[in-house]
Amino acid sequence: MTGAQDRGRRRVVVATGDVLGAQMAGPAIRAWQFASALSAEHDVELVTSAACTRGADDGFGVRHVDTVDDLVGSTDVWVVQGSVLHDFPAIVRSDAAIVVDLYDPYHLGNLEMSRERPHRDRLARVHNATAVLNNAMRRGDFFLAASDPQRKFWLGALASLGRVNPLTYDDDTTLRSLIDLVPFGVDARPPIHDRPVLRGVTPGIAAEDKVLLWGGGLYNWFDPQTLVRAVAQTRQHRADVRLVFLGGQHPNPAVPAMRVAAQTRELSDQLGLTGRAVFFRDGWVPYDERGGYLLEADIGVSTHLDHVETEFSFRTRILDYLWAGLPVVATGGDVFSDLLTRAGAGIAVPAGDVGALTEALLLLLDDDVRRGEAAAASRELSQSFHWDHVVAPLLAFCREPRRAPDLLDPTSQDNRLRPFDVVRAPTPGPPGWRGEVALARQYLDRGGARLLAKRAASRLGKLARGRTQ
Numbered sequence: 001m002t003g004a005q006d007r008g009r010r011r012v013v014v015a016t017g018d019v020l021g022a023q024m025a026g027p028a029i030r031a032w033q034f035a036s037a038l039s040a041e042h043d044v045e046l047v048t049s050a051a052c053t054r055g056a057d058d059g060f061g062v063r064h065v066d067t068v069d070d071l072v073g074s075t076d077v078w079v080v081q082g083s084v085l086h087d088f089p090a091i092v093r094s095d096a097a098i099v100v101d102l103y104d105p106y107h108l109g110n111l112e113m114s115r116e117r118p119h120r121d122r123l124a125r126v127h128n129a130t131a132v133l134n135n136a137m138r139r140g141d142f143f144l145a146a147s148d149p150q151r152k153f154w155l156g157a158l159a160s161l162g163r164v165n166p167l168t169y170d171d172d173t174t175l176r177s178l179i180d181l182v183p184f185g186v187d188a189r190p191p192i193h194d195r196p197v198l199r200g201v202t203p204g205i206a207a208e209d210k211v212l213l214w215g216g217g218l219y220n221w222f223d224p225q226t227l228v229r230a231v232a233q234t235r236q237h238r239a240d241v242r243l244v245f246l247g248g249q250h251p252n253p254a255v256p257a258m259r260v261a262a263q264t265r266e267l268s269d270q271l272g273l274t275g276r277a278v279f280f281r282d283g284w285v286p287y288d289e290r291g292g293y294l295l296e297a298d299i300g301v302s303t304h305l306d307h308v309e310t311e312f313s314f315r316t317r318i319l320d321y322l323w324a325g326l327p328v329v330a331t332g333g334d335v336f337s338d339l340l341t342r343a344g345a346g347i348a349v350p351a352g353d354v355g356a357l358t359e360a361l362l363l364l365l366d367d368d369v370r371r372g373e374a375a376a377a378s379r380e381l382s383q384s385f386h387w388d389h390v391v392a393p394l395l396a397f398c399r400e401p402r403r404a405p406d407l408l409d410p411t412s413q414d415n416r417l418r419p420f421d422v423v424r425a426p427t428p429g430p431p432g433w434r435g436e437v438a439l440a441r442q443y444l445d446r447g448g449a450r451l452l453a454k455r456a457a458s459r460l461g462k463l464a465r466g467r468t469q
Contacts, residue, residue: 007195010042010076010398013068015091015115017082020046020062021053023284025217026316027104030184034079034101037391037396045071048068049087072096079394082106085139086132092139097401099394100140102154103184111456112220112305118257126189141404143179147300147335154179167406178404181314182394184316185387186323189214191291198244198296204275209242210365210450213297215290216317217247223303223331223352225260225267228278232271237362243301244279246293293326299364302330306351327374329360341451345378369413 014035018028028048035046039059045059052064065071068088078091081101085092092098107129137143137158145151158164158179168178178348199207212231218224224245231243245264249280268278285293294300318336321328328346330337337348347360364371 004410009400011074012038012042012044012077012079012398013071013075014038014044014046014079015065015068015081015084015088016046016048017084017087018048019050019052020048020064020453021051022286023285024054024287024289026184029287029316030101030103031079032057032079033185033387033392034394035062037387037395038079041395042398044429047071049084056253077398079398080136085134085136092135095403097141097403098139099142099144099395099397100136101144101182102133102137102150102179103144103146103182105133105150105153109219109221113258115220133157134161138162139407141402142177142408144394145179146181146183148181149335151179151181163404163406168404170379171405174318176393180393183385183390184319185385185390186319186382188386188388191295191324193292193295195292196296197292198287202244202279204279205242205244206240209240210238210299211297212241212243212299212301212329212361213246213294213321214245214301214317215294215320216242218245218258218264220258220260221305224259224264226354226357227301227303228264228271228273228354229354231274231277233354233358234244234361234365235273235277235428238365241365242277242279243273243368244281244293244297246281246285246290290320291324294320294326297324297326298389299361300324300326300346301329301361302328303357304331304334304347304351306331319385322378322385325375325379327364327371327378329357329364335383339343339381343377343381345374345381 016027016031016032018025018031020028020032024032028238031046031048032054035044036057036059038044038222039057044060046060046062047065047068048063049065052062054062056062058412068090072090075096077097078094079101080091080098081104085098085100107126110129114125119123134157137154138161145154145157155164155175163178164175168175171177179299182273198205198211199209205211212227214224215229226241231241236242241298265274266282268274268280274280300318302315302318302321304315313332315334315336318328318330318340322345328340330340330346330348331351332338332341333351340346341348343385347363349356395464
């Protein structure tokens with residue numbers, strides 16, 4: 001650790017591989033909010049290996065980097081996401097404490113994104129994504145998950161890599177010191193509407209129309225086509241329904257256009273809805289302007305397929321709906337659908353069920369009282385997701401950063417904290433005295449005479465206690 005530790009302020013670098021600019025997707029937004037929250041207590045810089053057109057904030061610096069060599073020696077804590085550790089191995093080799101943000105299980109998303117790739121290429125893409133995540137989990141000192149199901153999922157992955165072991169367990173039997181919850185959040189300040197952006201501006205959307213808003217991109221794990229079919233059925237009862245897909249081309253050029261986007265446009269064209277009842281925004285709404293679009297909507301919508309990505313996803317667009325006080329209609333099966341229904345903030349429907357989705361939309365559109373009650377519940381629910389609240393575990397770790405106990409080098413003769421190259425536990429040896437000799441050799445290989453003596457003393461103590469019981 002550097003001298004910043006003595007001052008009570010740490011040198012913290014938040015690193016992402018996503019684009020930082022006027023238009024930002026979920027990973028970039030999350031990295032930006034982390035940097036903002038941490039800058040109140042620490043010296044923070046936000047860096048990206050992708051494009052960066054966004055200027056420095058009041059509390060922290062922002063820049064593009066091709067290398068992190070100038071940062072490694074002076075950084076106390078790294079907060080990383082995605083493939084950052086893979087892209088910058090100098091961070092892995094450093095003595096700094098590393099926080100790995102696992103909110104996006106992108107290897108699961110890759111199962112859908114690569115579905116149309118050649119078989120060998122698809123296998124390689126998913127394998128490589130998994131390998132990158134596994135290596136990050138081998139090196140991280142502290143991990144962040146966005147939901148309780150996610151935390152359980154990542155705990156299983158960590159356990160399979162040997163990170164759930166006597167050292168991490170004895171350090172904290174809840175394992176919260178290893179992996180804790182930091183959901184995606186929303187700004188404590190309400191959204192602002194300072195000019196018309198949809199109603200009376202977009203041809204075909206009048207001031208009195210009912211607007212359903214899809215507040216993000218069209219990715220292959222979503223099911224917007226069921227929603228388009230439901231809008232077609234809804235219009236048989238209400239001609240004033242308008243569906244707006246807000247997210248067009250992703251701000252990160254490395255993210256390819258998804259097949260579902262083209263398929264959804266084709267379906268809307270076939271049903272004669274495009275430009276009349278269904279509208280596609282080609283660009284990506286600037287992050288600071290999205291509040292105006294949300295406040296002109298009546299209902300926020302999100303429909304997805306029934307597969308493994310759903311179970312462990314965290315739909316950040318739904319948080320924006322809550323932030324704006326929108327009633328929500330969404331497919332069930334993920335963490336948010338249960339939360340919405342319990343709070344009365346929305347309605348969950350089965351995956352792929354056009355009839356149930358149509359019924360849910362009409363129920364809220366036709367009943368102003370119920371829609372108003374759901375909107376109030378949505379606003380109230382959003383308060384538990386304010387960024388200054390959800391980042392508490394990250395703030396706590398950065399106040400007292402430390403290396404994970406199973407990554408410390410037992411041969412170190414000073415106070416420096418050095419990582420093992422690979423996390424590994426002794427493998428079971430044969431029974432009897434030969435097994436004891438084999439185990440002793442493994443301890444000797446791992447940590448030399450000091451570790452051998454320490455483990456031998458512990459083992460003798462256990463044997464002695466066993467004889468007296």
